[in-house]
Amino acid sequence: MSERLEDIAARMLAPGKGILAADESTGTIKKRLDSVGVDSTADTRRDYREMLFSAEEAMQTYISGVILYDETIRQQARDGTPLVDLIARAGAVPGIKVDKGAKPLAGFPEEKITEGLDGLRERLEEYHGLGARFAKWRAVISISEGLPSWGAVKQNAQVLARYAALCQEAGIVPIVEPEVLMDGTPGGHTIDRCYDVSEWVLKTVFQELYDARVVLEGMVLKPNMVIDGQKLRKASREEVAEKTVRCLKATVPASVPGIAFLSGGQSDEEATAHLSIMNAGHDLPWTLTFSYGRALQAPALKAWSGRDENVAAGQRAFAHRARMNALAARGEWNADLEKAA
């Protein structure tokens, strides 16, 4: 019998752990590898991800799940072990990105819609067979003068809901990721503008999830934090935490078991600090944790830089960031821990 969605979600939201987003598509991982002078090939992408997934301390102690890309879920470590098995052996849940990226939305210049619903039922069945027990779909909403439009918000929410319903049918927990981008507006936008758009998007998403009969107890939400544009950063860490919690309480039903944030381009330490303040200072109806890509991987990527002799250093850097974020998931992080390390 398949594991219940609620039980998979509980494993993904294990106390004091969080999710590693390692689902960069081929174009994005190329940019990441380029940044440390490594050619992006199937082998180097495998080596990099093998370095992360075989990091015992990080994976066993702080990571509850890993989001993979289609190529990675089919790859093997150098010794022939499927990468999915490395993840499962560490006690983490393997997951898969199933969207096919954000494409221009017809009729809505400058806005995007995430594609990938065609054939999704069959792909989910295959991914389940390959070991995935959760999936991820990212919708992208950009803020600028007069945008987003209602049409773009609504259509992205509808697609997220169709995806989530198909996942649950396949015994796969959907991570629902409506990302309001931090850097949409060229001149930057305020935190209050981010609040308004995030609230609107989340309200719409939960209405569509209800209409699509998605079981909220069997999903995980992956939202942005409520934060001002990167170039305009004025809000204090406390303000970001307070406004994010307020926005989520206004929009996310308590039957959702957990919320795992994206980092969205925040610095490693900012992403950790914000999460910790939210968990320390608030009474929350859901688990609040991380599902970071860049904010978990950046130091590890740099320390590794494509060299076999740096694998241990890369794994140490990954373990450090994972530990800091795991402490934040308990509300127990403080800046001195960074310095001490």
Ligand code: 5MM
């Ligand atoms: C890991 O990056 C994911 C997207 O990759 P593509 O743009 O190549 O499809 C991304 O969806 C990621 O899972 C989330 O945005 C969280 O990552 P960050 O870096 O924002 O924490």
